Amino acid sequence: MEEIVLETGEANSPAAIGSRLSNERAADVVEALNELEAEMAAAVLLHLPTDRAIEVLDLPGLDRAPEIVQKLPIERAVPLLTGMSADQLADVFRQMEEPARSGLLRRLDPDIQQSLGRLLAYPEDSAGSIMTTEFVSVPANWTIERTLDHIRRVERTRETVYAIYVLDPAKKTLLQAVTLRRLISGDPESPIMSVAMPRRPITLSPFTDREEAARLIAKYDLLAVPVVNGSGHVLGIVTVDDVIDAIVKESTEDVQRFGGMEALHEPYLRVGFGQMIQKRAGWLSALFLSEMLTASMQFFEGELEKAIVLTLFIPLIMSSGGNSGSQATSLLIRALALQELHLRDWWRVAIRELPTGIALGSILGLIAIIRIVLWQRIGFYDYGEHWLLIAITVAVALVGIVTFGSLAGSMLPFILQRLGFDPASASAPFVATLVDVTGLVIYFGVAALILTGTIL
Secondary structure (H helix, E strand, O other), X not given: OOOOOOOOXXXXXXXXHHHHHOOOOHHHHHHHHOOOOHHHHHHHHHXXXXXXXXXXXOOOOOOOHHHHHHHOOHHHHHXXXXXXXXXXXXXXXXXXXXXXXXXXXXXXXXXXXXXXHHHHOOOOOEHHHHOEOOOEEEEOOOEHXXXXXXXXXXXXXOOOOOEEEEEOOOOOEEEEEEEHHHHHOOOOOOEHHHHOOOOOOOOEOOOOEHHHHHHHHHHHOOOEEEEEOOOOEEEEEXXXXXXXXXXXXXXXXXXXXXXXXXXXXXXXXXXXXXXHHHHHHHHHHHHHHHHHHHHHHHHHHHHHHHOHHHHHHHHHHHHHHHHHHHXXXXXXHHHHHOOXXXXXXXXXXXXXXXXXXXXXXXXXXXXXXXXXHHHHHHOOOOOOOOHHHHHHHHHHHHHHHHHHHHHHHHHHHHHHHHOOOOHHHOOHHHHHHHHHHHHHHHHHHHHHHHHOOOOO
16 A cells, blocks of 8 residues: 655645545555544545445544544534444544533434443443444244345344344344354245254353453354343344454553553554653552662671672572563463463462472572582682582572562462452562562572571
8 A cells, every 4th residue: 555645735635645545445544544643634534435434433443533533523423423333433432532422422313322322331341342233133933034135134234244143032032143154054934043053152241351252252263242131132242353352452451561561542652751651650660669678688788798799699599580470470361361270270370380480490590500610610700618508509599589489470460360450460570579579588598597607
């Protein structure tokens, strides 16, 4: 696609850009609009065909969609919003601020307002917040031919026709989900239930976490899953593309939290300087205050004066414990997110991480001993007459610190989840800080046990 360059001149006017983009794929148009300021993007959108403009607004990759919509003339914005899918429309209104939100909402049809009100009432990370209310449902007493005729009539008003949801004719509750593939392969004169699978359909509650929705779609290889209320009535469907978009967003937030900062809700280059400081300063200050506990070395001032050589290994000791803790935390956060583990499995993880930490610490301890022996023998550094005891001290301390790091890093996500927090909040810097502080105590404690009477 031709790259858009923002320069003055008729060739780069909104009309010219809109003309060049009108025949491009919607995803490419979105990419181009993301390079423009909101006001310019709105002006370009005005020069796109209505169907194409709706298709562009319907894609989740469009940055600042609410801001762009607010820049549009009200008489142009309303038909575009009306043509959008319910879930994407709800997402736009969820991010829109007052009074523009209420002003636009009042201009929409009452049916759309009612549908939006239901979607916006669900928590942002729930299946209800990402479902679409545009699906195909038919009574169980319809024939396949009648169902196909109905699909032809309503197809343009539905986001997708992955499956047809068969309802009880009287109660309107969900009975079965029939895939389009099975429907078109059946006898037109037969009832639709004749091509339904003999097992109950997979369903979600509107309050189900969207990560659980993704897990079910992946587990059962579904393209869409119906969302039902407590009475069994279908409220909407969650499609695989909606789940992918939601999980990409969730994963981005988790990665940012794991790096020791609040999640950004906009692309990096769109985040202002003040907001960037706000998102990062809080966590960084908390970690700094925690790291100040490493001043606890003052309690070992006497040992350090007697054995300055011990200070050579402090960075090595602290980093090894932090690294082992970060490894364990990374593994456990992902396992909990994928529901490979549950809260009740904490003791199994602890039993697994204890010998793992001992083994990993022993490997690092052996490497440390070899390094000290080589440096001493070759003459790179003289650790004194008790160099072998120093090597043993470092090795034993590494076993203790790496084991503690593995246990702490693996248990922290469980503790956070038990308290109702996102396990991703157990950021790598936070775990490293915790292990750094404790590692000093372990290191000098081991040194006091082994070196008392010799160096100390």
